[in-house]
Amino acid sequence: MAKPFASSADLGDKTETLDVVADGVYALTAEGDPNVGAIEGEDFLVAFEARATPVAARGWLDRLREHTDKPVRYLVLSHYHAVRVLGASAFDADVIVTHDNTRKLIAERGQQDWDSEFGRMPRLFREPASVPGLTWPDVTFGDSMTIQLGGDRGELVLQYCGRGHTAGDIVAWLPRSKVLFAGDLVEAEAALYTGDAFHTDWSTGTLDRVKEFGAEVLIGGRGGVTRGRAAVDAAIEQTRSFLLVMREKVGEVHRRGGTVKEAFEATHAALAPKFGAWPIFEHCLPFDVQRLWDEFDGVDWPRIWTAERDREVWDVLQG
Numbered sequence: 621m622a623k624p625f626a627s628s629a630d631l632g633d634k635t636e637t638l639d640v641v642a643d644g645v646y647a648l649t650a651e652g653d654p655n656v657g658a659i660e661g662e663d664f665l666v667a668f669e670a671r672a673t674p675v676a677a678r679g680w681l682d683r684l685r686e687h688t689d690k691p692v693r694y695l696v697l698s699h700y701h702a703v704r705v706l707g708a709s710a711f712d713a714d715v716i717v718t719h720d721n722t723r724k725l726i727a728e729r730g731q732q733d734w735d736s737e738f739g740r741m742p743r744l745f746r747e748p749a750s751v752p753g754l755t756w757p758d759v760t761f762g763d764s765m766t767i768q769l770g771g772d773r774g775e776l777v778l779q780y781c782g783r784g785h786t787a788g789d790i791v792a793w794l795p796r797s798k799v800l801f802a803g804d805l806v807e808a809e810a811a812l813y814t815g816d817a818f819h820t821d822w823s824t825g826t827l828d829r830v831k832e833f834g835a836e837v838l839i840g841g842r843g844g845v846t847r848g849r850a851a852v853d854a855a856i857e858q859t860r861s862f863l864l865v866m867r868e869k870v871g872e873v874h875r876r877g878g879t880v881k882e883a884f885e886a887t888h889a890a891l892a893p894k895f896g897a898w899p900i901f902e903h904c905l906p907f908d909v910q911r912l913w914d915e916f917d918g919v920d921w922p923r924i925w926t927a928e929r930d931r932e933v934w935d936v937l938q939g
């Protein structure tokens with residue numbers, strides 16, 4: 621029987637959990653749906669990620685407002701994906717911050733990505749008509765940017781760690797409390813989406829840099845809050861092992877002149893015992909394998925996913 625396209629049949633509500641992970645540091649996780657967070661400054665907030673629509677974002681802000689009524693000065697977007705950026709208008713932020721490459725990717729493929737992600741994950745787009753348009757950053761940077769939180773709250777460091785889940789992922793690091801918001805560079809018991817990724821960079825230098833923070837608490841892109849240095853390192857290594865298995869399996873088939881379908885089946889068989897039950901595994905894997913296949917073909921800059929191309933690749937690999 622054909623599998624339903626991507627997450628189009630995943631329509632049940634998830635339980636959302638708000639964790640106060642350190643003094644004035646909040647994370648909302650949702651059983652494998654995209655995570656969001658917020659950090660209190662002395663008289664302002666920094667929000668991390670925006671959700672898929674303003675209405676979905678308001679659901680998060682309502683929870684956050686039970687803890688603090690400070691205004692959102694900065695909205696930090698870890699990367700360009702629609703389910704994390706299109707709710708931005710709900711925050712009424714003074715400054716939206718991304719990496720330089722994220723601005724470039726929004727200009728190049730923001731609309732196609734919106735259409736693609738809406739088709740793949742319709743449940744996340746609560747009241748889709750509430751999205752006023754693409755989200756554009758006010759401030760971008762290439763390497764790092766530091767936000768002084770004021771009082772004795774220390775600083776928040778936004779850091780680019782290299783190409784990974786996309787060309788423009790940034791993480792948010794609180795040196796004082798050793799909390800790291802890793803975006804989609806690290807997932808905690810959720811499958812990886814690598815359809816726009818750079819598998820080699822991500823699985824080597826980029827994850828090495830993420831690990832170097834020595835975080836005690838990690839909030840990944842999806843999945844629960846990870847606490848304790850050993851558990852944080854394990855989550856990072858689990859992410860790396862997913863990528864390494866993909867590189868090995870897709871690489872083997874590519875080198876012997878096989879087909880992308882064979883690469884998909886070999887990768888699925890290798891990953892499913894450990895990762896198959898995790899959220900979005902079946903959804904992601906066709907797009908993941910296709911992107912890695914392109915990388916082995918020498919396509920450095922990821923091809924743009926459109927709603928049409930999504931269906932074509934799905935039909936070949938999961939159909």
Ligand SMILES: [Zn+2]
Pocket residue numbers: 699701785804813
């Ligand atoms: Zn993403």
